[in-house]
Amino acid sequence: MKALLDTxxxxxxxLREMLLAVAARGAFRPLWSARILEExxxxxxxxxPVGEAQARGEIALLRAAWPGAELDxxxxxxxxxxxxxxxxxxxxxxxxxxxxxxxxxxxxADFPRDILAEEGLSRADPDALLHGIWQAQPDLVxxxxxxxxxxxxxxxxxxxxxxRLLKKAGLPRLGKALG
Numbered sequence: 001m002k003a004l005l006d007t008x009x010x011x012x013x014x015l016r017e018m019l020l021a022v023a024a025r026g027a028f029r030p031l032w033s034a035r036i037l038e039e040x041x042x043x044x045x046x047x048x049p050v051g052e053a054q055a056r057g058e059i060a061l062l063r064a065a066w067p068g069a070e071l072d073x074x075x076x077x078x079x080x081x082x083x084x085x086x087x088x089x090x091x092x093x094x095x096x097x098x099x100x101x102x103x104x105x106x107x108x109a110d111f112p113r114d115i116l117a118e119e120g121l122s123r124a125d126p127d128a129l130l131h132g133i134w135q136a137q138p139d140l141v142x143x144x145x146x147x148x149x150x151x152x153x154x155x156x157x158x159x160x161x162x163x164r165l166l167k168k169a170g171l172p173r174l175g176k177a178l179g
Contacts, residue, residue, distance in 0.1 A: 001027075001028040001029070001101045001102070002028065002029045002031055002098060002099060002100045002101050003023075003028045003029070003030055003031065003100060003101065003102050003103070003104050003124075003129070004031045004032065004071075004091065004094055004095035004098060004100040004102070004103045004104065005019060005030050005031065005032050005036070005104050006036065006091055006103060006104060006105035006106070006107060007036050007039040007040050007043065007091075008105060008106045008107055009104050009105060009106060009126045010032065010036065010037070010040050011040040011043050011044060011055065012169065012170075013058075014148060014152060014165060014166075014168070014169035015126055015169045015170055015171065017148045017151065017152075018126075018130060018144065018145065018148050018166070018169060018171060018174075019104065019126060019129075019130070020062075020065075020066075021144035021145075021147050021148050022130060022133055022140065022141055022144045024144075025140045025143070025144055026140075027133045027137065027140060027141075028133075029069070030066060030069055031069050031070075031071055031094065031095070031098040031100055032069060032070060032071070032094065033070060033071050033072065033090060033091075033094040034070060034072070035090045035094075036090070036091065036094065037059045037062070037063075037070070040055055040059065041055045041056050041059060043055075071094045071097045071098045072097065073093050073094065073096070073097035077093045077096060077097060078090060078092075078093040081093060081096075082115070083110055083111065083112075083115060084109065084110050084112065085110040088107070088110045088111065091103060091105070091111075092111070092115075092116075092119065092121075095119070095121055096119050096121070100121060101121070101122070102121060102122045102123055102124050102129075103116065103121060103122075103123045103124075104123070104124055104125070104126055104129055105123055105125070106125055106126070106170070108123065108125065111123045126170065126171065127170065127171045127172060127173045127174055128173070130171060130174045131171075131173045131174050131177060134174060134177055134178070141174070141178070142178055145162060145166065145174075145178050146162075148165075149162055149165055152165060161179070162175065162178050162179050163175040163176060163178065163179025164179075166178065166179075
């Protein structure tokens with residue numbers, strides 16, 4: 001399965017780390033575009049110059065770790081598409097260009113299921129996607145979550161309870177399942 005990851009699921013960090021840890025274990029192949037990554041870097045500006053610099057460093061590591069995940073497409077593809085918010089057309093174009101199966105986003109209103117279906121796509125919020133993978137492969141997701149928690153604890157210098165960490169990351173169902 002190939003999943004296009006929207007900006008809103010790549011930033012914040014724990015959500016991105018969880019998705020990529022599960023992807024690294026073979027549950028799905030992540031995809032994105034240069035524009036999606038640039039949106040992430042711009043969003044991190046809210047944290048100040050250090051936030052953007054940190055995001056750009058994380059983006060460089062992401063590109064190195066996932067060669068082939070970054071997509072591009074001809075302008076004619078985006079020009080033929082329609083979404084309620086034209087600013088999201090690049091996300092749909094990237095998903096089509098990468099032959100993705102779904103778009104992982106928190107922005108359901110701007111990706112209507114009927115429009116996505118016309119392009120052979122569906123959408124999923126990250127909690128539903130990861131919870132569904134957990135139901136099919138609980139050990140895979142639990143191992144990924146432990147890895148992410150260990151990194152979060154090392155960065156923050158304090159222990160995290162799994163359910164609380166995942167809930168804070170926008171993954172309440174998964175946190176409840178693993179808590």
